[in-house]
Amino acid sequence: xxxxxxxxxxxxxxxxxxxxxxxxxxxxxxxxxxxxxxxxxxxxxxxxxxxxxxxxxxxxxxxxxxxxxxxxxxxxxxxxxxxxxxxxxxxxxxxxxxxxxxxxxxxxxxxxxx
Amino acid sequence: xxxxxxxxxxxxxxxxxxxxxxxxxxxxxxxxxxxxxxxxxxxxxxxxxxxxxxxxxxxxxxxxxxxxxxxxxxxxxxxxxxxxxxxxxxxxxxxxxxxxxxxxxxxxxxxxxxxxxxxxxxxxxxxxxxxxxxxxxxxxxxxxxxxxxxxxxxxxxxxxxxxxxxxxxxxxxxxxxxxxxxxxxxxxxxxxxxxxxxxxxxxxxxxxxxxxxxxxxxxxxxxxxxxxxxxxxxxxxxxxxxxxxxxxxxxxxxxxxxxxxxxxxxxxxxxxxxxxxxxxxxxxxxxxxxxxxxxxxxxxxxxxxxxxxxxxxxxxxxxxxxxxxxxxxxxxxxxxxxxxxxxxxxxxxxxxxxxxxxxxxxxxxxxxxxxxxxxxxxxxxxxxxxxxxxxxxxxxxxxxxxxxxxxxxxxxxxxxxxxxxxxxxxxxxxxxxxxxxxxxxxxxxxxxxxxxxxxxxxxxxxxxxxxxxxxxxxxxxxxxxxxxxxxxxxxxxxxxxxxxxxxxxxxxxxxxxxxxxxxxxxxxxxxxxxxxxxxxxxxxxxxxxxxxxxxxxxxxxxxxx
Amino acid sequence: xxxxxxxxxxxxxxxxxxxxxxxxxxxxxxxxxxxxxxxxxxxxxxxxxxxxxxxxxxxxxxxxxxxxxxxxxxxxxxxxxxxxxxxxxxxxxxxxxxxxxxxxxxxxxxxxxxxxxxxxxxxxxxxxxxxxxxxxxxxxxxxxxxxxxxxxxxxxxxxxxxxxxxxxxxxxxxxxxxxxxxxxxxxxxxxxxxxxxxxxxxxxxxxxxxxxxxxxx
Ligand SMILES: [Cu+2]
Numbered sequence: 071x072x073x074x075x076x077x078x079x080x081x082x083x084x085x086x087x088x089x090x091x092x093x094x095x096x097x098x099x100x101x102x103x104x105x106x107x108x109x110x111x112x113x114x115x116x117x118x119x120x121x122x123x124x125x126x127x128x129x130x131x132x133x134x135x136x137x138x139x140x141x142x143x144x145x146x147x148x149x150x151x152x153x154x155x156x157x158x159x160x161x162x163x164x165x166x167x168x169x170x171x172x173x174x175x176x177x178x179x180x181x182x183x184x
Numbered sequence: 185x186x187x188x189x190x191x192x193x194x195x196x197x198x199x200x201x202x203x204x205x206x207x208x209x210x211x212x213x214x215x216x217x218x219x220x221x222x223x224x225x226x227x228x229x230x231x232x233x234x235x236x237x238x239x240x241x242x243x244x245x246x247x248x249x250x251x252x253x254x255x256x257x258x259x260x261x262x263x264x265x266x267x268x269x270x271x272x273x274x275x276x277x278x279x280x281x282x283x284x285x286x287x288x289x290x291x292x293x294x295x296x297x298x299x300x301x302x303x304x305x306x307x308x309x310x311x312x313x314x315x316x317x318x319x320x321x322x323x324x325x326x327x328x329x330x331x332x333x334x335x336x337x338x339x340x341x342x343x344x345x346x347x348x349x350x351x352x353x354x355x356x357x358x359x360x361x362x363x364x365x366x367x368x369x370x371x372x373x374x375x376x377x378x379x380x381x382x383x384x385x386x387x388x389x390x391x392x393x394x395x396x397x398x399x400x401x402x403x404x405x406x407x408x409x410x411x412x413x414x415x416x417x418x419x420x421x422x423x424x425x426x427x428x429x430x431x432x433x434x435x436x437x438x439x440x441x442x443x444x445x446x447x448x449x450x451x452x453x454x455x456x457x458x459x460x461x462x463x464x465x466x467x468x469x470x471x472x473x474x475x476x477x478x479x480x481x482x483x484x485x486x487x488x489x490x491x492x493x494x495x496x497x498x499x500x501x502x503x504x505x506x507x508x509x510x511x512x513x514x515x516x517x518x519x520x521x522x523x524x525x526x527x528x529x530x531x532x533x534x535x536x537x538x539x540x541x542x543x544x545x546x547x548x549x550x551x552x553x554x555x556x557x558x559x560x561x562x563x564x565x566x567x568x569x570x571x572x573x574x575x576x577x578x579x580x581x582x583x584x585x586x587x588x589x590x591x592x593x594x595x596x597x598x599x600x601x602x603x604x605x606x607x608x609x610x611x612x613x614x615x616x617x618x619x620x621x622x623x624x625x626x627x628x629x630x631x632x633x634x635x636x637x638x639x640x641x642x643x644x645x646x647x648x649x650x651x652x653x654x655x656x657x658x659x660x661x662x663x664x665x666x667x668x669x670x671x672x673x674x675x676x677x678x679x680x681x682x683x684x685x686x687x688x689x690x691x692x693x694x695x696x697x698x699x700x701x702x703x704x705x706x707x708x709x710x711x712x713x714x715x716x717x718x719x720x721x722x723x724x725x726x727x728x729x730x731x732x733x734x735x736x737x738x739x740x741x742x743x744x745x
Numbered sequence: 746x747x748x749x750x751x752x753x754x755x756x757x758x759x760x761x762x763x764x765x766x767x768x769x770x771x772x773x774x775x776x777x778x779x780x781x782x783x784x785x786x787x788x789x790x791x792x793x794x795x796x797x798x799x800x801x802x803x804x805x806x807x808x809x810x811x812x813x814x815x816x817x818x819x820x821x822x823x824x825x826x827x828x829x830x831x832x833x834x835x836x837x838x839x840x841x842x843x844x845x846x847x848x849x850x851x852x853x854x855x856x857x858x859x860x861x862x863x864x865x866x867x868x869x870x871x872x873x874x875x876x877x878x879x880x881x882x883x884x885x886x887x888x889x890x891x892x893x894x895x896x897x898x899x900x901x902x903x904x905x906x907x908x909x910x911x912x913x914x915x916x917x918x919x920x921x922x923x924x925x926x927x928x929x930x931x932x933x934x935x936x937x938x939x940x941x942x943x944x945x946x947x948x949x950x951x952x953x954x955x956x957x958x959x960x961x962x
Binding site for chain 1: 769770773774777778780781784785788789791792795796799800814818821822825826828829831832833835836839840941942945946948949952953955956957960962
Binding site: 404 | 786
């Protein structure tokens with residue numbers, strides 16, 4: 071398939087419809103107050119789904135050359151790496167392993183140096 | 185579009201030697217240069233600019249070394265010293281080394297090596313040059329308005345309240361980031377879409393592979409620098425408090441942001457140099473490169489792993505112990521693809537018929553210097569060792585061995601290798617070899633003592649020092665003068681060659697990649713035909729005529745209507 | 746396509762490309778690579794957001810109550826609608842229907858302007874309360890020492906996004922002029938296509954900003 075694909079009307083309208091519904095859903099979910107970790111997961115999950123719809127059907131990646139999809143995925147992968155690796159620091163600042171103070175304490179009573 | 189596939193005749197196109205018209209004189213006048221869309225002319229303008237800024241940065245370095253002749257104040261005060269080393273770093277990194285190989289030499293040779301008439305987006309290419317100049321203007325402006333004393337790393341919180349011209353400087357770097365991004369976008373697209381018939385991924389010259397990997401890093405990392413500097417500017421103007429601890433922010437977060445760009449940026453600086461070395465070693469050993477795919481893909485591997493190791497700059501910053509351990513561990517992995525390259529270059533030279541021309545001399549010097557730079561990098565990546573060596577002259581010596589001994593020597597090698605091609609003139613080979621040896625001696629004399637000083641505890645960026653370091657500092661300063669003499673000699677014979685050098689043949693070194701299959705200097709559209717690639721770029725065992733195949737260029741009468 | 750009419754149809758092909766197809770594919774890949782840089786550009790802000798939210802979850806719950814979910818929600822719908830009209834503008838350009846393409850571009854700009862007007866009311870309302878970015882922050886309604894950092898992040902993210910909307914308005918306005926002049930056709934509509942990609946990315950970023958800023962509980 072070439073990049074010149076003319077996207078069928080039903081895909082465009084269907085995508086827009088799905089996006090409207092998902093927006094309503096994400097607001098509705100907000101008001102029913104899902105408990106702590108799951109509310110973020112649901113909100114991000116819906117956002118990812120919406121973003122995928124936009125990328126696949128509005129931006130035409132579904133029909134397009136694969137390299138363009140690879141480019142977008144690369145940006146997502148490197149963003150996730152940036153977040154993940156940064157959080158190895160920010161989430162563990164106050165959890166030392168004690169690697170700096172593992173030096174054995176000098177024995178209290180030792181014989182003098184030979 | 186073409187559903188009438190006419191049979192095309194592939195034939196040999198002999199190269200026209202010493203052409204009367206070429207890209208340098210195809211059109212005349214200042215305007216034809218200022219508004220040119222020709223990648224070769226844009227590359228030349230970049231080349232002139234980066235050499236100018238290398239000269240500026242070099243003078244700053246000589247001033248620093250002279251000041252360090254004595255332990256106490258010599259001829260500049262501490263305030264000035266801070267500004268000069270910051271400017272030396274910023275000019276060398278953002279104005280010289282990042283654009284040096286890709287935007288100058290890469291611009292000139294990438295399309296030619298692919299057999300294309302130009303890069304994919306010639307207008308963006310010209311725009312990137314002017315954006316670069318605009319960023320440079322901001323740098324000069326901040327120099328004139330008090331300079332900046334934060335070091336090129338702009339660490340918060342000092343950069344948020346230092347009285348110097350931080351905003352204009354960071355804004356200049358922000359602008360230059362866009363120039364770098366445009367170059368990266370242009371090169372990736374060009375490699376994907378503009379290859380000549382037969383120029384498959386497996387036949388790309390390794391310089392092209394290295395520029396491709398560099399482009400990937402430029403596209404993925406540079407935007408993060410842009411947002412970091414924008415946040416820093418906002419921190420200074422509005423006090424947004426994300427990085428400033430006085431406002432509840434976290435300065436270590438700034439370091440994460442900064443090094444997420446700046447560690448991969450080290451590979452923006454060195455990977456194109458690897459590409460040049462691959463070209464040089466194969467051409468001057470008259471042998472096919474050992475392990476083509478290993479060398480090509482190791483560039484991409486470096487590009488990827490390079491994004492996961494930034495925290496090795498932050499072992500003493502107060503980041504969590506978990507991340508110091510993880511970053512130290514991951515840093516060792518960068519050594520693998522780099523080691524693969526070194527091994528493959530040496531294996532290529534093994535039993536080759538080595539011609540020790542000036543470019544090859546630089547390549548061999550590169551192998552020495554870069555290996556030292558790389559191995560000391562492994563030591564600095566080791567957590568326990570780095571705690572001792574962090575922010576000492578050991579680090580200064582390490583990154584100069586990588587950046588200068590690596591990239592600058594590769595850049596000089598490439599410059600001498602392709603000089604006959606893009607200027608059409610030969611330089612004085614004897615003087616060139618002498619200069620190369622002088623640079624090698626001067627370089628080692630400048631930076632070897634710094635390893636010793638650093639391991640003995642001499643901190644970097646210090647204006648004064650203990651008297652015990654004076655001898656080593658003086659060795660280093662004398663070395664910097666030798667380096668200066670070497671560079672002056674290089675400038676001398678290159679200028680002489682432009683004025684009265686012998687005319688260069690199309691293929692003075694017996695290279696096999698496409699740039700040697702067209703005239704010196706190249707015609708305005710690189711080739712008078714459409715090249716067709718049959719053999720790999722290092723197949724020295726194949727007859728040279730088979731590297732000059734092509735088909736007649738289609739007429740483009742309709743395009744200029 | 747016969748040879749005779751390809752003469753005029755290829756007038757847009759620049760000399761360094763072999764054919765229209767190569768030029769189109771290159772422009773599109775170039776635009777996608779630019780969008781990659783945009784993702785990572787905003788990505789930096791998202792990292793700051795995530796780090797601070799992980800450090801201060803209670804702050805984000807508190808501060809989000811100052812954001813108007815209704816206005817944010819309407820803006821989300823407006824941007825989705827504008828993405829639809831943009832996609833339709835490309836479709837009509839591909840179908841050689843310049844007139845409809847022109848009107849769809851106009852509708853996209855109209856939606857973008859609505860978005861900016863709503864944003865304007867949101868901003869001015871906050872300024873009225875003393876919710877400014879950075880040190881100018883004087884609002885006392887949120888009892889948290891780092892409340893100003895949340896709003897700094899909020900203003901950086903939505904402000905940068907707003908600047909992208911304004912740039913998009915400029916680009917689409919330029920497309921309208923070119924469309925009016927008959928510059929685009931089924932053979933050549935590359936600027937419409939790649940501006941569309943840009944516009945969808947602006948929408949895409951808002952799709953994440955909306956739940957992350959407005960819908961925290
Ligand atoms: Cu590093």
